[in-house]
Amino acid sequence: MSIERAENRLLFEGSYNFRDLGGFETIDGFTTKYNLIFRSDALHEMTDADSEIFQNELKITTVIDMRTDNAIQKEGLGKAINENIKRIHIPLFSDSDATEWSQKERAPEEPADLVAFYIWVMEKSSDQIVDVIENLIKTDDSVPAVFHCFAGKDRTGIIAAVVLSLLNVHEDHIVDDYAESHKYKHKILERMKRSMTEENYEKFPKELMDAYPETLVAVLQYINNTYGSMKAYALSKGLSNDSIIRMKNLFLE
Structure with a gap:
């Protein structure tokens, strides 16, 4: 069995936002390699057929799960994660962090507030x-790898934007990759409805599941205005220049 693709999207039965970060051109004439780094929504609804492809065709060796502890406890890991796959749990924020932010800043209800949320996370x-x-570049065996959250839009979108920026991918391509998630809004909402009480789902502002290009443009502008570049941001936060060089050696051709 071979996985069908729609451009960079892999058409799994139980995962709607699983995408290859290969094929993006950089400003210095390189291209990101296919079949090494994938971004995704949560994997817990993958079917047996999905799992077979995930493990034996894509040969995923590393899964970086950015969901909260509560989400993992509630949703589980799913069938795709077996003993041969290294699963690393790195929640970008905890449930209490998210509550703290929403109480201080008001939960995001429109794109402008989503910009503030992304900046807060970064x-x-x-x-x-x-x-x-x-963890994506730790060893040559760290890839093929996938990083994911629940919807594959916000936390995953931030990581994808940082990675692609550090690889010098054209900003237009980075923004387009982020906005791709908008196409799967209905799928995101269907999954949310399954995971929430009816009352909470009705209260949830559905527009939060949009992925507007201007949202990421504003976040990238903040990084450039505040730090000078994404590379300067990453270096200031503890990523080494050697790690950035290794990223390029691993993921570009």
């Missing part, structure tokens, strides 16, 4: 962001 969770990147 500042508060910079250690975790660096940790994700370091």
Whole structure:
């Protein structure tokens, strides 16, 4: 069995936002390699057929799970994760962190507030962001790897933007990759409905599941205005220049 693809998206039965980060051109003439780094929504609904492809066709060796402890306890890991796959749990924020932010800043209800949320994550969770990147490049056997959260949009979108920026991918491509999640909004909402009480689902602002290009543009502008570049941001948060060089050696051709 071979997985069907729609451009960079892999058409799994139980995962709607699983995408290959290969094929993106950089500003210095390179291209990101296919079949090494994948971004995704949560994997717990993958079917037996999905798991077979995940393990034996894609040959995933590392899964970086960025969900909270409560989400993992509630949703589980799913069939795709077996004893041959290294699963690393790096929650970008805890349930209490998210509650704290929502109480201080008001839960995001429109794109402008989502920008503030992403910036908050990038500042508060910079250690975790660096940790994700370091685990992607730790050894040659660390890849093929997938990093994921629940919807594959926010936490996953932040990591994808950082990784692609550090690889010098054109900003337009980075923004387009983020906005791709908008196509799967209905799938995200269907999954949320299954995981929430009816009352909580009805209260949840559905527009939060949009992925507007201008949201990520504003976040990247904040990084550039505050730090000078994504590389300067990453270096200031503890990622080494050697790690950035290793990323490029591993993921570019």
